[in-house]
Amino acid sequence: MRIHLLVAAPVMLLCLILQGVVVAICLRRYARYRKRWEGREALWMEIALLMAVMLLTLACNIVQIAIWAVLFLMLGEFQSFVPALYHSSVNFATLGYGDIVMSERWRMLGPIEAANGILMFGMSTSLMTAAVLDVIKSNMARLMDQAKP
Numbered sequence: 001m002r003i004h005l006l007v008a009a010p011v012m013l014l015c016l017i018l019q020g021v022v023v024a025i026c027l028r029r030y031a032r033y034r035k036r037w038e039g040r041e042a043l044w045m046e047i048a049l050l051m052a053v054m055l056l057t058l059a060c061n062i063v064q065i066a067i068w069a070v071l072f073l074m075l076g077e078f079q080s081f082v083p084a085l086y087h088s089s090v091n092f093a094t095l096g097y098g099d100i101v102m103s104e105r106w107r108m109l110g111p112i113e114a115a116n117g118i119l120m121f122g123m124s125t126s127l128m129t130a131a132v133l134d135v136i137k138s139n140m141a142r143l144m145d146q147a148k149p
Helices: 002-036 043-074 081-092 109-147
Strands: none
Touching: 002 043, 002 109, 043 081, 043 109, 081 109
């Protein structure tokens, strides 16, 4: 078990750093564009901002899945990238199909990647939730202002 943690720790750390960077960039850009368009809230702007957050976090998660797949290739568990990527996707998304499994020696990396994946998807979900709540709050404030005599 110790060897699994030693092998997985740098990959998990890389994924955490990558997710942290993407979340920070999304938050900063989102706030900047919301401020720039303040008072001129248009539906297209809200849609564009929400889509940007979704696409950036999805791209980040796909890159992380690919990083795990590269690790599996480096360990000799797969002969080509596509099966490694598929297996990594199943682990990262906590699907657990079991149609492709790694050797007994490295099998423990699957649950470790799943723990990493659920944390990263949780961060992506919380970022998206914050953006949606901000849009709701902004629209509610605008509607309240319009309702004032």
